[in-house]
Amino acid sequence: MLKLPTIQGIIRRRLLVNFHVDPEIVQRQLPARFRPKLYEGRAVAGICLIRLEHIRPKGLPEMIGMSSENGAHRIAVEWDEDGQTLEGVFIPRRDTNSRFNHLFGGRLFPGVQHAATFEVEESDTRISLSMKAKDNSVQVKVEGQVAENLPSGSIFKSLADASRFFEKGSRGLSVTADPQRLDSIALRTDQWRVEPIDLQSVYSSYFADAHRFPAGSATFDHALLMRNIAHEWLNASDMYL
Numbered sequence: 634m635l636k637l638p639t640i641q642g643i644i645r646r647r648l649l650v651n652f653h654v655d656p657e658i659v660q661r662q663l664p665a666r667f668r669p670k671l672y673e674g675r676a677v678a679g680i681c682l683i684r685l686e687h688i689r690p691k692g693l694p695e696m697i698g699m700s701s702e703n704g705a706h707r708i709a710v711e712w713d714e715d716g717q718t719l720e721g722v723f724i725p726r727r728d729t730n731s732r733f734n735h736l737f738g739g740r741l742f743p744g745v746q747h748a749a750t751f752e753v754e755e756s757d758t759r760i761s762l763s764m765k766a767k768d769n770s771v772q773v774k775v776e777g778q779v780a781e782n783l784p785s786g787s788i789f790k791s792l793a794d795a796s797r798f799f800e801k802g803s804r805g806l807s808v809t810a811d812p813q814r815l816d817s818i819a820l821r822t823d824q825w826r827v828e829p830i831d832l833q834s835v836y837s838s839y840f841a842d843a844h845r846f847p848a849g850s851a852t853f854d855h856a857l858l859m860r861n862i863a864h865e866w867l868n869a870s871d872m873y874l
Contacts, residue, residue, distance in 0.1 A: 640866040641686035642698055644822075646755065647859040648762065649799060650775055650832065651679040652840055653788050655850040659708055662845065663723060670709040671719055672798060673788045677785045678708040678851070680773055680837055682762055684753070691865060701731035702751040704773060706839050709802050721804030726839065730765050744807025744816045747771070749874075758820075760830070760858075771839055777832035779858065784831070788853040794858060798825050806872055817869040824864075827857040843869045 659669045659676040669676035683705075687698035707722040728749035729735055735748045743763040748767040755761070763774040782792070789795040832853070840851045 639691040640688060641691045643686045644859055644862040644864050645684040645686045648682040649679060649857040650835060651677060651854045652851045653854045654678050658846060658850040663710060666874060667710040667712050667723055670711045675788055681705045681707055691783050701729055701734055704728040711770050715830050721806055722802050724805050724807040726771060727807060728764060728771060745811060774836045775832050776834040777830050780829045781829035783855045792829055800825050804869060813874050815872040817871050819867045819869050820864060821867055822862050822864040824862045830856045830858045832856045
């Protein structure tokens with residue numbers, strides 16, 4: 634696969650919608666070499682809903698960059714490699730409103746990227762976002778407002794604990810058309826900062842699917858918001874299963 638150089642741009646908005654999940658249920662959905670990364674005995678999975686702007690090869694001017702809305706269903710994982718324990722996120726599903734990303738996902742960009750429509754209304758304090766895949770296989774809808782603290786029912790003890798957990802999992806491993814290969818990309822930023830957001834409405838057909846997640850096995854935990862973050866995407870070595 635042709636690899637692009639380091640990509641840079643702006644994360645205009647990144648909403649991490651997180652669930653705590655029964656580890657045994659999650660393990661069934663992972664390639665054999667992975668195991669779920671646990672917090673307080675629970676696996677952590679979720680959806681990254683991200684708006685990217687000015688995306689272009691590093692060093693080129695912003696004016697040629699592209700913008701897109703994207704969604705990634707993800708599971709925090711660990712694996713062993715060369716005597717070390719590594720961590721990141723396994724991404725079984727990517728969706729995008731960018732025709733370019735859809736056409737070149739798995740070739741120029743990481744993972745197969747399914748075509749989807751997004752409807753977003755947001756302000757400094759509120760967000761309402763819905764995503765629907767054009768193949769009708771995935772639908773997401775969330776609505777809420779910026780908050781000061783995590784929900785009382787979260788397994789994370791503090792915002793700082795949640796922030797550290799997700800910052801460490803910067804490497805994403807995405808499903809491709811080749812069942813034996815995962816595309817790999819890493820997020821790098823010097824401006825990592827998150828704030829809690831209180832979601833009054835949360836729906837994902839992926840996590841609501843009782844075949845994947847039997848009743849009670851996946852529970853919404855909390856959501857984190859990142860805004861206006863300069864970043865780079867670094868191509869990492871593909872993983873072969």
